[in-house]
Amino acid sequence: MTQDLIILGAPGAGKGTLAVDLCPALGIKHISTGDLLREVIASGSPLGQEIDGYVKSGALVPDDLIGRMIKDTLAADACRQGILLDGFPRTIPQAELLEKILADLGRPISAVFYLSVELDRVIRRLVNRVSCQQCGRPYHLINLPPRQAGICDVCGGVLRQREDDKEETIRKRFATFLEKTQPLIDFYQNKNLLVEVQASDDPQVALNFVLKYLAR
Structure with a gap:
């Protein structure tokens, strides 16, 4: 049975973590x-070249x-067994467009999972995220800390926090998402x-809930 799913959630809600396991x-x-x-874009296809033109100009695709x-795709x-869409749709016109695309393919949406999370929990998760400036390996200072503070376990690079993971920025991103x-x-x-x-602090809880729902 094909499962075409959508996942929605604020930054830090755990969409990526759930997707990796689900x-x-x-x-x-x-x-x-x-x-x-x-x-x-990297494929160099006609569609990729057209999209690249918008991206390079700074315009919305x-x-x-x-x-x-x-x-x-x-x-x-x-994708014949199904997909989990993350990052699309973002607007009602995009949702209506997706409905038409799926209808043309004879593949209705099975479910839309909304990861609900409190702002304080998002802040706690994101302000503790850091990554290696050299190899990109991600860390979490509470859940997945490096062996040596500020240093990547893999390559010895310096760990840095992303600008958009600072508390003031997180609050703005969260408010924008809700709106x-x-x-x-x-x-x-x-x-x-x-x-x-x-979206609890234990990713397994969310995973089990979704799998149980889909198995009904």
Whole structure:
């Protein structure tokens, strides 16, 4: 059975962590639209070149181009068992476009999982994230600390915090997410597709909840 899923959640809600465990368990592909954009651009295809023009100019990539990219991806063999979409849709027009794409392919959305998390918990998670400036390896000062403070275990590089993981920035990103995403949450709730998942500090709890829901 094909499982086409969407995951929504504020920065730090744990979308990436859930996707890493959920997709192999279901045999579906995790589609991060940010990563997908970079892959399509790197491919040098006509669509990639067109998208690259918008990216290099600093303009938003039009929804119709994103739609074409998503549709091509869904048609690939690697996505025949289903997908977990992360980062798309972000707006009601994009949600309506995705519905049309999936309808054309005869693949309705199975569920939209919304990872609900409190701001204080997001701050606690994100302000403790650091990564190696040399090799990019991620760390968490509480859950996954380096053996030596400030130094990467792998390459000995210096660990730094991202600018957007500072508390003031996190608060702004969280507020922006709630403002922009609420209409999308309402959209899917009205279609009886939205499933709220409590994003606790134990990723296994969220994973078990989602797997149990899908196995009904």
